[in-house]
Amino acid sequence: MKNDSNDNSTCPNCTFSPFCMTEGKNSRWMNQINLVVKQHHHLQKQEVLYLPQNMFRNLYVIQCGNLKTYQIDAEGNELIRGFYFSGEVLGFEAIYAGNYLFSAVALSETVVCEIPYDNFLELLNSNPALQKHILYLISQQLNIGSYLFSITAEQRLAAFLIDLSNRLHPFEIQLEFLLPMSRQDIGNYLRLTAETISRLLSQFKKNKIIAIDHKRIQFLQPEKLKFMAGINDLPIKNF
CATH class of the missing domain: 1.10.10.10 (Winged helix-like DNA-binding domain superfamily/Winged helix DNA-binding domain)
Structure with a gap:
């Protein structure tokens, strides 16, 4: 897994980008984003982002690419829990438990922003539009998941x-x-x-x-x- 502390090359392709930048990459808001993003992970296909029982410290926003989350049942079978795409956030399920519940693996070449949880909370507090977007993402996942x-x-x-x-x-x-x-x-x-x-x-x-x-x-x-x-x-x- 390749890590970069400050790589915005794929930001324009991310659906999260309206909350990351306004007129350009040098905007005040983009500077705020740079402060809260700890690093960028460049994942190859089938590369793991995190595993069950890893301690929860960060949420991950997908800049580009796709990931799936899954767990292994008692018989050793893989049970897929979700798919995630550009602009979506992984790791919410770990907030309550204090550790990640699933494995997250890339389905293609993928870039994710690693945001420490405390930084993410600060970001939400400073941007009501982002708060609304996050609540929408969570509600969307719950809605379609239960319906399917x-x-x-x-x-x-x-x-x-x-x-x-x-x-x-x-x-x-x-x-x-x-x-x-x-x-x-x-x-x-x-x-x-x-x-x-x-x-x-x-x-x-x-x-x-x-x-x-x-x-x-x-x-x-x-x-x-x-x-x-x-x-x-x-x-x-x-x-």
């Missing part, structure tokens, strides 16, 4: 794809994106088999709801996908 496991397999995958599109492109509507994770990981997270995920994706493709080219997904009938997911009451972007 109360519906059918078809609904789970449809809801997952819509949520994924929204989170990969939070500031714009995008009908096409690359899957950052494997079908095996999607199935693991949704508590479905990889075979079920492949079958459902093929079914969506056959019904011309989506187009698939390897890891590239395109929504052909986004409103139908949204209807299939049954998430009209959830706060997601309209297509």
